[in-house]
Amino acid sequence: MSNALQVEGLKKRFGTKEVLKGVSFSVPENSVFGFIGQNGAGKTTTMKTILGLLQQDEGVITVFGEKVTYGNTKTNRMVGYLPDVPEFYDYMTTREYLRLCAEIAGVPAGERKERIEEMLKMVGLADEKHRIKGFSRGMKQRLGIAQALLHKPKLLICDEPTSALDPTGRKEILDALQAAKVQTTVLFSTHILSDVERICDRAAILHNGEIVLTGTMEELHARKNGNDFLVSASGRGEMEALQAHFPKFEEAEIVGQENVLRWRKGSREDFRQVLSYIADRDIAIRGAEWAEATLEDLFLSVTKETPSGTETEVSGV
Template sequence: MNVLTIQNLSKSFGKQKIIDHLSMSVPAGSIFGFIGKNGAGKTTTMKMVLGLLQPDNGEIHVCNEKVCFGQTNTNQFIGYLPDVPEFYNYMTPTQYLELCGKVIGLPKREIDQRGQNLLSLVGLSGAGKQIGGFSRGMKQRLGIAQALFTNPKLLICDEPTSALDPVGRKEILDILRKISSSTTVLFSTHILSDVERICDHAAFLNEGKIAVSGTLAEIKALHGHDSLLIEFSDEQELSIFKQQRTIKPLISGSEENAREIILHSQNIKKIQQSLFSVFCETGIYPVKMEIMEPSLESLFLEVIK
């Protein structure tokens, strides 16, 4: 079952088309990485999902209910963390969460209990000072607490880690991973290592469309070729290796760096067979041999070319 379904979504600002017939779906229970370079339209898409922007075309469904622009009922299923969450600075985190609870009509006892649990989850249970004095990381953590206050089915996070230091990033990713057992997380970013760290599904947004989408394994499998790194003890060995008759056809398109060579192929096993026979024939054995997994980064760069 999908928590979020977007069909044929388009949005232009003036003459500039930002989103162009975008379709995607977010399965329930997933941590979904929504990847795209800066200005690709990630925030625009998310704002349309939240009913904050009016699409030119297309339909969005959250938990099988259609999203309307402006006043929309679907927001009751969603928790939202903007890239730079802003709060009423004169309030303390407890007061802010109390306001959130009252807005959605929770009883006082429930508000207190949820507030305490969430502040402890995000590590702000001891923070009694006004939000105006909070650091960016603390605001981001409070942002997650407020987004989870409604027990949402879908948590939408807009680049939650992009402006944080490594410690802050790790904290936010850990919290997202922790909550993923109960909430589907849609998380936009251009930091691919964050996606590889916590996401199980991802979609690449390029030129207003979804270029690639699926589980991380499926996406990596789409990568046209695998790579094999071979490192020799000295450059002479590498030179002898390259002169072998069996090797010559393999080195077209390869990358070389001092004692290393990286071979690319659609069929890495076949290359390995050839390599081992060459090693036996020549008596030259590499000091290191490694199959390089296709990274999201290389795929991303390929997609946005």
């Protein structure tokens, strides 16, 4: 499988602030790639550089093997882009705006009307006849998706497409992105991890201007080596007895609950041993819980623990 996008050693500095410190990742064709990071991690800067809207200080970006250049990059003819806060000409109607986009993107004249109606229907704006001026942010986001997909781009880049939407709107956008996967490669940035788990094949975690983790979703899930488990002791004595035997237990601070122990990143074998110890000694507990690790746990662990300058490569993506 060839790469739709390849980013190598991307560095960008704004004044004294180094926003990107050598970002490298690749997006294989026909995949949905989640670009995860906290606000200010450098996601938008990376995306704008891929679009030739910002000039990198160092590094090379290729889109379908073609090098991206700052300014009028030719690679943009293969790209559809949805900005984080899409702004349009508010004196136009949706159809007028999409017609402008279709003409600029070179959609053949005979196909324009049909494509525009198809896109408006897909994003739920087919009945909208008013000018863009009165549109809500969610409506603008949907129009943004329509304009980004209008010319059937080979690579669709979306900057936090779901962050401003209500649950219904989010579902619609995620469904649209997943549907788009058939004909295009999708790169979308987000800090909503459940969105990544829902539709992505691959993901990369960007933290402090560096990729700290990247791989397929399976690889990322496998990376979640161990889960937390919680044991709720019936009294202080029971809790201390357990903690004395299993030093990995730490007291968990959970609102409204006392004497709860947490074992971070424990294996199933650890959990089994704890349970059999409790059974053998007849230690009174209120409950024991095995908490399946989520992508959020993984995200928190890598962004908290990975020291600067360290990249955790799950596999060669």
